[in-house]
Amino acid sequence: MRISSGPMLKAENVHKSYGKTKVLKGISLEVQKGEVMCLLGPSGSGKSTFLRCINHLETINQGRIYVDGNLVGARLHKGRLYEQKEKEICLLRREIGMVFQHFNLFPHMTVLQNLIEGPVFVKKEDKDSAIDRARKLLDKVGLGKWESSYPKQLSGGQQQRVAIARSLAMDPKLMLFDEPTSALDPELVGEVLAVMKDLAGSGMTMVVVTHEIGFAKGVAHKVVLMDKGVVVETGTPGDIFDNPENERTRSFLANVGS
Ligand SMILES: Nc1ncnc2c1ncn2[C@@H]1O[C@H](COP(=O)(O)OP(=O)(O)OP(=O)(O)O)[C@@H](O)[C@H]1O
Numbered sequence: 111m112r113i114s115s116g117p118m119l120k121a122e123n124v125h126k127s128y129g130k131t132k133v134l135k136g137i138s139l140e141v142q143k144g145e146v147m148c149l150l151g152p153s154g155s156g157k158s159t160f161l162r163c164i165n166h167l168e169t170i171n172q173g174r175i176y177v178d179g180n181l182v183g184a185r186l187h188k189g190r191l192y193e194q195k196e197k198e199i200c201l202l203r204r205e206i207g208m209v210f211q212h213f214n215l216f217p218h219m220t221v222l223q224n225l226i227e228g229p230v231f232v233k234k235e236d237k238d239s240a241i242d243r244a245r246k247l248l249d250k251v252g253l254g255k256w257e258s259s260y261p262k263q264l265s266g267g268q269q270q271r272v273a274i275a276r277s278l279a280m281d282p283k284l285m286l287f288d289e290p291t292s293a294l295d296p297e298l299v300g301e302v303l304a305v306m307k308d309l310a311g312s313g314m315t316m317v318v319v320t321h322e323i324g325f326a327k328g329v330a331h332k333v334v335l336m337d338k339g340v341v342v343e344t345g346t347p348g349d350i351f352d353n354p355e356n357e358r359t360r361s362f363l364a365n366v367g368s
């Protein structure tokens with residue numbers, strides 16, 4: 111395994127367009143290992159698109175993205191860039207967990223089966239050890255008793271915690287969250303944020319798109335404000351929430367009522 115000392119995520123001048131619509135217009139940022147970055151910004155500013163570019167669900171038009179020192183979607187050979195092969199892209203994706211607003215659990219599988227599916231069938235792990243690890247992860251997210259249930263028998267908050275555990279079962283080095291609590295009833299938000307806070311405390315590198323300002327204030331090391339496809343402002347939670355420099359940051363925060 112390659113061990114690199116640089117940032118876990120580095121984006122350099124990332125551009126992405128859909129037809130004539132320019133969605134990302136030169137995003138540059140860095141997330142160090144063990145760091146939690148919260149990505150904020152108005153609807154349509156390109157947050158989800160940027161997350162999808164990180165694990166190459168979208169191909170960027172310009173710029174470069176590195177995950178743990180490895181170029182995403184491209185391979186450098188003798189000074190020239192070549193498109194990565196499907197196999198290389200799959201290897202990259204295994205290392206990046208992604209949790210969406212809608213949990214996307216496999217509805218016909220039990221909670222435990224949801225967790226072992228990736229490790230056993232994608233990573234070819236031994237089934238017994240995958241089950242062992244899955245149970246530990248379920249305990250960690252407070253769902254040890256639910257391993258034989260089906261997703262539809264669980265609340266939204268519980269399903270999202272299963273989705274997080276399922277991502278962790280692949281042993282990722284980077285976790286991406288796209289508004290993981292915005293589809294939940296308000297009383298279920300806290301339990302999911304608590305699991306994410308624990309995960310951050312355990313040293314996981316995380317990029318979290320969220321409107322939960324309290325979470326960003328309490329857990330993020332770095333906060334990035336995006337608007338209209340550009341990074342408007344980057345700083346510590348203290349910088350961004352207590353002393354925002356940019357007018358667009360101020361008006362965004364006034365609108366979300368932080
Ligand atoms: N597949 C696509 N084809 C065309 N346009 C797209 C596509 N995906 C996103 N867009 C456009 O890109 C822009 C940014 O979308 P994106 O979903 O990244 O924003 P966002 O910041 O995540 O917004 P929200 O807070 O509403 O989730 C929007 O104008 C959207 O319509």
Ligand SMILES: [Mg+2]
Pocket residue numbers: 157158159288
């Ligand atoms: Mg989005």
